Amino acid sequence: MPKTPTMKITELTKEQQDLVPVYRDKWMQIGLSCEPANRGLAEKWCREAYIAGGKQPPKQIIWADSPLSGGIIYTLMRDQKFKASVRASVRDSVWASVRDSVWDSVGDSVGDSVWASVGDSVGDSVWDSVWASVRASVRDSVWASVRASVWDSVWASVGDSVGDSVGDSVGDSGY
Numbered sequence: 041m042p043k044t045p046t047m048k049i050t051e052l053t054k055e056q057q058d059l060v061p062v063y064r065d066k067w068m069q070i071g072l073s074c075e076p077a078n079r080g081l082a083e084k085w086c087r088e089a090y091i092a093g094g095k096q097p098p099k100q101i102i103w104a105d106s107p108l109s110g111g112i113i114y115t116l117m118r119d120q121k122f123k124a125s126v127r128a129s130v131r132d133s134v135w136a137s138v139r140d141s142v143w144d145s146v147g148d149s150v151g152d153s154v155w156a157s158v159g160d161s162v163g164d165s166v167w168d169s170v171w172a173s174v175r176a177s178v179r180d181s182v183w184a185s186v187r188a189s190v191w192d193s194v195w196a197s198v199g200d201s202v203g204d205s206v207g208d209s210v211g212d213s214g215y
Contacts, residue, residue, distance in 0.1 A: 079103060 052060070087097035102117075104110035
């Protein structure tokens with residue numbers, strides 16, 4: 041949708057010129073006032089101004105006691121992301137350093153102590169149990185394999201030998 045051209049004011053009328061001191065005095069009085077602000081009304085108008093300008097109104101409005109403190113708050117909030125990033129980086133670095141240091145000093149001594157007291161007895165018990173199970177399994181498997189192989193070999197050899205001998209004897213006897 042094309043924009044409607046706006047009129048540019050290049051001169052004030054006599055009536056407008058006569059009202060300049062009135063509005064100047066009014067806004068000077070407002071600007072120099074030390075009375076408490078009607079914050080609810082001010083926030084409402086602020087939000088309406090954003091909407092009228094086609095912008096999202098702020099989610100939060102922060103009040104300051106003076107323009108100087110407002111500027112400081114603005115600067116701190118503007119730099120908040122940078123500071124949060126630095127804070128996270130420092131936190132991560134410190135945590136890594138502490139974790140490594142604690143692990144190096146405590147982890148090794150605790151690990152050695154636990155291994156010495158628990159590791160040996162548990163290790164011996166587990167080793168004995170695993171070794172007995174593996175030994176029995178391997179023994180049974182090897183024994184079955186060797187027995188079958190030897191039996192087949194012996195049977196074939198004895199069978200051939202006995203068969204030939206019996207065959208010869210039976211053949212010689214005339215059967």
